[in-house]
Amino acid sequence: MATKKLASLSGRRRAGNIASYIGLTLISIIWIIPFIFLVLQSFDVATTSLTGNVWPQKWGFDNFIFLFSGDCDFLQWYFNTFIIALCVCVGQTIMQIMMAYALSRFRFRLRKAMMNVMLVLGMFPGFLTMIVLYEVLKTLGMTGENAVPGLILVSIASSGMGYYVAKGFLDTMPKSLDEAAMVDGANRFQVFYKVIMPLCKPIVIYIILTSFMGPWGDYIFAATLAKNISEGFNVATGLSTWLSQANIDSYYKYFCAGGVVVAIPVIVLFLFLQKYYVEGVTGGAVKG
Amino acid sequence: MARVQLINVKKIYQGKVTAVHDFNLDIKDKEFVVFVGPSGCGKSTTLRMVAGLEDISEGICKIDGEVVNDLLPKDRHISMVFQNYALYPHLTVFENMAFPLRLNKRVRTDSITGKTIKGYSQDEIFQKVTEAAKVLNITQYLTRKPKALSGGQRQRVAIGRAMVKDCKVFLMDEPLSNLDAKLRNQMRAEIILLRKRIQTTFIYVTHDQTEAMTLGDRIVCMRDGFIMQVGTPTELFEMPDNLFVAQFIGAPMMNTFNTELIREGKSYSVNLFDVKIPVTGEKGDMLLKKDIESRPILLGVRPEHMALSVKQDKASIPVTVEVCEMMGSEIHVHVTTKDDTKIIVRIPTINMTQEEKDKIIPGNEVFLSFEAKAMHFFDPEDEKNLLAGPRAVNSKGLIVLPPVEEQPEDEENAGGEEEAKEEPKSDANQEELAKQIAALKEAEEAAKKAKEEAEAAKAEAEAAKAAAEAIKAEEAPAEPAKEEGKSPIKRHKYDVDIEKHNKEREKKEAAEAEALKHKRGPKPKGDK
Numbered sequence: 001m002a003t004k005k006l007a008s009l010s011g012r013r014r015a016g017n018i019a020s021y022i023g024l025t026l027i028s029i030i031w032i033i034p035f036i037f038l039v040l041q042s043f044d045v046a047t048t049s050l051t052g053n054v055w056p057q058k059w060g061f062d063n064f065i066f067l068f069s070g071d072c073d074f075l076q077w078y079f080n081t082f083i084i085a086l087c088v089c090v091g092q093t094i095m096q097i098m099m100a101y102a103l104s105r106f107r108f109r110l111r112k113a114m115m116n117v118m119l120v121l122g123m124f125p126g127f128l129t130m131i132v133l134y135e136v137l138k139t140l141g142m143t144g145e146n147a148v149p150g151l152i153l154v155s156i157a158s159s160g161m162g163y164y165v166a167k168g169f170l171d172t173m174p175k176s177l178d179e180a181a182m183v184d185g186a187n188r189f190q191v192f193y194k195v196i197m198p199l200c201k202p203i204v205i206y207i208i209l210t211s212f213m214g215p216w217g218d219y220i221f222a223a224t225l226a227k228n229i230s231e232g233f234n235v236a237t238g239l240s241t242w243l244s245q246a247n248i249d250s251y252y253k254y255f256c257a258g259g260v261v262v263a264i265p266v267i268v269l270f271l272f273l274q275k276y277y278v279e280g281v282t283g284g285a286v287k288g
Numbered sequence: 289m290a291r292v293q294l295i296n297v298k299k300i301y302q303g304k305v306t307a308v309h310d311f312n313l314d315i316k317d318k319e320f321v322v323f324v325g326p327s328g329c330g331k332s333t334t335l336r337m338v339a340g341l342e343d344i345s346e347g348i349c350k351i352d353g354e355v356v357n358d359l360l361p362k363d364r365h366i367s368m369v370f371q372n373y374a375l376y377p378h379l380t381v382f383e384n385m386a387f388p389l390r391l392n393k394r395v396r397t398d399s400i401t402g403k404t405i406k407g408y409s410q411d412e413i414f415q416k417v418t419e420a421a422k423v424l425n426i427t428q429y430l431t432r433k434p435k436a437l438s439g440g441q442r443q444r445v446a447i448g449r450a451m452v453k454d455c456k457v458f459l460m461d462e463p464l465s466n467l468d469a470k471l472r473n474q475m476r477a478e479i480i481l482l483r484k485r486i487q488t489t490f491i492y493v494t495h496d497q498t499e500a501m502t503l504g505d506r507i508v509c510m511r512d513g514f515i516m517q518v519g520t521p522t523e524l525f526e527m528p529d530n531l532f533v534a535q536f537i538g539a540p541m542m543n544t545f546n547t548e549l550i551r552e553g554k555s556y557s558v559n560l561f562d563v564k565i566p567v568t569g570e571k572g573d574m575l576l577k578k579d580i581e582s583r584p585i586l587l588g589v590r591p592e593h594m595a596l597s598v599k600q601d602k603a604s605i606p607v608t609v610e611v612c613e614m615m616g617s618e619i620h621v622h623v624t625t626k627d628d629t630k631i632i633v634r635i636p637t638i639n640m641t642q643e644e645k646d647k648i649i650p651g652n653e654v655f656l657s658f659e660a661k662a663m664h665f666f667d668p669e670d671e672k673n674l675l676a677g678p679r680a681v682n683s684k685g686l687i688v689l690p691p692v693e694e695q696p697e698d699e700e701n702a703g704g705e706e707e708a709k710e711e712p713k714s715d716a717n718q719e720e721l722a723k724q725i726a727a728l729k730e731a732e733e734a735a736k737k738a739k740e741e742a743e744a745a746k747a748e749a750e751a752a753k754a755a756a757e758a759i760k761a762e763e764a765p766a767e768p769a770k771e772e773g774k775s776p777i778k779r780h781k782y783d784v785d786i787e788k789h790n791k792e793r794e795k796k797e798a799a800e801a802e803a804l805k806h807k808r809g810p811k812p813k814g815d816k
Contacts, residue, residue: 179341180374184453185362185391198378 041256049249063257073230074258077238082265084151084215084234091156092211093204100166100203101192105178118161126158127220134224147225147232155215162210169203170196205276213266235262290352290365290456290489291317292338297347299333299513307333308513311347315506320483320490322504324497325536330513331493332461338491339459340364352456362391367450368459372466373442375434381445382430385417388453420448423485424478440471447479451486460492464499476502497537501525509533531671534588534664540620540632542664543594545587549580549665556580558587558663561605561625569661574675586671588664591634596621597655598647604655607631609648621648623656631656 037054042063044056051057067074103115133154137143142150173196181191197204215222219236226232233241239258242251292315299308308330315321323331336342338349340361349356356364367388375384389408397404400411408416421427424444434442443463450458463479464472476499483490483503494500500507501521509516509524509532517529521537528534534542548559549567556567556575567575597604607623610630619640621633633656635648648654665674 174372174374176370176372176374177376179339179361180368180370180449181376181387182341182361183339183366183368184388184449187360187362190391195376 038256038259041253042260044253044256048251048253050252063253064261066254067257067261072254073233073238074235074254074261076231077233077235078261080148080232081216081234081236081262084148084155084218085212085265087152088155088159088215089208089212091152092159092162092214093207095156095159096163096166096207096211097197097200097204098192099160099163100170101196103163104167104170105175118163122161130221130224133221137225143225143232144227144229145231147222147227147229150225151215151218151222151234154221155211159211162207166200166203166207169200173199202276205273209269209273212269216262216266291315291350292457292489292491293348293350294334294338295348295350297334297337297349298345299330299337299342300345306513308337311513311515313508313515313518315489315491318487318489320492320503320505321508322492322494322500322506323508323510324494324500324504325510325516326495328512329510331495331508331510333513334510335459335461335491335493338364338457339366339368365454365456366459367453367455367457368461369443369446369450369463371462373434373446373463375442375445375449377434380431380433381421381426381437381448382417384434384445385420385430385448385452386413388449389413389416392453416452417448420451423451423482424448439467440475443467443475444478447482451482455488457489457491458486460490462494463492465494465496472499479503497539501537507537509536511536527673527676528664529673529676531586531588531666531673534666534673538590540591540634542588542590543631544666545589545629546668547585547587549575549583549585549587551575551580551582558585560587560658561627561629563603563605565603565658565660567660567663571661571663571665571675575665578675580665580674584668585674586666586668588666589658590662591620591632593659593662594631594633595657595659596623596633596635596644596648597657598643600655601657604657606653607656609650609652609654611650612648619648623654625656 040054040056043059043061044051044053045060045062046057066072103111134143137150137154140150142153177195177199178191181195182188186194215234217236218234219240222234223237223240226234226237230238230241235258239255239262241247242255242258292313294311294313294315297308297311298306300306311330311334313321323334325331333342337344338351340356340359340363344357351364351366376387379387390413393407395404395406396408400409400415417430418427421430424447426441426444426448429437429441429445434445437445443466446463460479464475467475479492480503492499492503494503500509501524504521506518507521507524508518511532517524517533519527524533524537528537531544535544545560550557550559550564554576556572557564558567559565566572596607596609600606605625607625609621609623611622613620613622616637618637619635621635623631623633625631635644637645640648666672667674
């Protein structure tokens with residue numbers, strides 16, 4: 001009797017698993033189709049316009065060669081984006097981890113109020129402040145062809161707001177580590193970089209990845225600041241110009257190739273840091 | 289090696305919650321003081337104030353005569369072992385132990401080369417760490433990370449890290465509480481040995497009265513932020529100042545009975561469960577000396593000062609055995625009287641007859657007798673020991689120790705023992721405290737007694753000093769090299785014992801250490 005019950009339980013569990021896997025596979029296929037489509041289209045050299053064919057009529061690298069040939073501004077956009085992403089990545093990582101350390105370890109007046117205010121501010125979409133920021137950056141001469149430093153400045157300035165995950169991670173670290181280091185002769189900064197930073201490796205990797213990917217895909221603010229001046233475009237803004245009604249027939253396949261090239265650095269970075277990324281997110285979330 | 293003075297120290301959190309009240313304590317140089325008490329009594333807070341990890345809300349903390357209230361932990365010349373060891377997970381055992389030495393950038397004389405350098409040289413760090421590792425028997429784990437060690441090994445590393453630093457005060461915050469019972473006993477013994485080796489001042493925090501009794505020269509028993517009693521383990525056990533100390537120290541807990549102390553001429557007795565038990569011996573004499581009249585009391589009798597018998601005599605009480613807890617060498621017998629009073633009796637199994645073993649089982653009626661000379665008499669209202677010396681109390685009825693008296697430098701240097709001093713202190717708090725004390729009825733008598741005690745303590749300290757000198761004399765061969773710093777290789781003073789007892793192991797460990805040194809190269813950099 002008991003064996004029969006057990007078998008039935010095992011069977012039900014197996015059926016549940018099969019249903020789950022089918023559902024998840026379908027979702028994965030739906031999610032991955034646009035990427036496959038993009039990659040396939042980037043290799044289609046038969047025509048530059050949007051066609052109904054998913055599979056390339058004629059295979060080749062012409063679209064990629066065009067991107068780097070100097071016949072378009074793609075290299076400029078790519079360089080702009082890379083510079084922005086690199087600077088923001090470094091700046092945000094330093095700012096966020098220090099902010100998280102301060103909020104996790106120090107107790108000061110209005111600490112909680114500040115955290116609450118940041119939480120509420122974080123709920124507003126970023127582009128609400130776009131007009132004001134545009135005016136400020138325009139005054140500083142950081143728009144149009146000089147949009148790159150403007151974008152770096154704005155992204156780094158607001159980076160402290162994303163301290164939550166890092167603080168959560170730091171909160172799980174015993175404070176006695178800091179105290180032991182202080183008794184051992186370390187000052188606060190030494191505690192931070194000799195003890196805390198090496199232990200924060202997973203969360204630092206997480207911040208590096210997220211802060212690198214942010215500017216890489218930024219469109220609205222980058223487009224606003226660049227004001228239709230190609231020298232100030234990042235890749236997202238630049239590539240979007242190829243999708244305009246006037247350009248789509250001439251540039252569609254180049255757009256697809258550009259999309260693939262844009263994804264490469266992020267994919268490489270992610271593959272290298274994937275292990276730490278997962279560890280960082282779970283470590284900060286559930287580590288007790 | 290330093291004297292630690294805590295003068296009217298208070299800890300108030302957010303201006304509301306007072307965690308430590310008027311803490312006054314003078315810890316002598318090289319003394320091992322244990323703070324003991326239940327959770328939330330303020331013992332760890334006090335220790336952390338000494339360490340500089342908590343701000344001192346009021347009062348003064350002095351280490352080696354220097355006020356350290358505003359000094360950072362790193363400038364207090366302290367070492368600390370934490371409850372959770374607080375080892376740096378990303379560093380190897382070697383680097384963990386070398387960490388405080390690498391951070392030390394004070395200008396000093398290199399013990400190997402004799403040159404004046406900033407901080408410690410790599411060779412010196414290597415030597416110090418390997419020496420400490422050898423003493424703690426963790427040489428083979430030096431290249432491991434903390435996660436690859438067991439609890440006991442981690443604890444040794446934490447002690448090692450504290451040991452390598454030349455500290456004045458060694459602080460330990462419940463270092464054994466994360467270990468299992470067997471390992472705790474083992475480590476307790478090792479701490480006793482360590483204390484003999486490291487001649488420094490120790491402050492040890494624990495909630496375990498067994499640790500306090502076995503480790504401490506003096507115990508500070510605390511409750512709700514107040515010191516309940518300060519004394520040697522024997523004093524706390526034999527003459528507790530109040531019921532709290534009486535019940536906290538000793539396991540199982542002291543039994544208490546609401547009863548009547550009866551005086552008949554020069555003899556005393558207590559009426560317990562309608563049986564008149566005469567109070568004889570030293571306790572009877574003390575009652576007489578204090579001229580205590582017949583009065584209601586709270587009688588305290590420790591479980592080991594009671595006996596169970598299968599035969600009734602005129603001073604025994606019939607009780608029913610409820611539970612027998614076999615502890616191996618002893619049995620804790622839970623009995624109840626006819627009026628349902630619960631009593632715990634501790635019986636050594638070695639003294640039990642076969643008849644007793646057969647009869648003292650749950651459900652049987654046996655007879656309980658008391659050892660009159662080991663009874664404790666408490667006031668039922670304020671729960672103070674009637675026979676203990678008079679104490680200053682505050683408005684809450686809790687003991688306030690007189691503030692630690694300041695001593696001129698020359699006196700400190702001369703002996704290092706604290707002496708009672710009659711002049712009031714200039715500090716406003718201390719004056720207020722002095723007034724409270726002066727207002728007490730028996731202040732005069734207390735001062736007299738304190739003086740006597742101080743003299744006795746002085747004599748005891750002198751004896752201890754003589755003993756310490758004798759030990760020092762024994763270790764003399766290793767000491768001069770340390771002081772002069774002329775020898776190219778500084779040998780640790782404990783090496784003498786190790787070599788004596790285990791020369792072969794010494795050679796093996798030295799070879800291992802040498803191999804490790806070569807492996808690491810001249811500048812060990814850990815796993816960076």
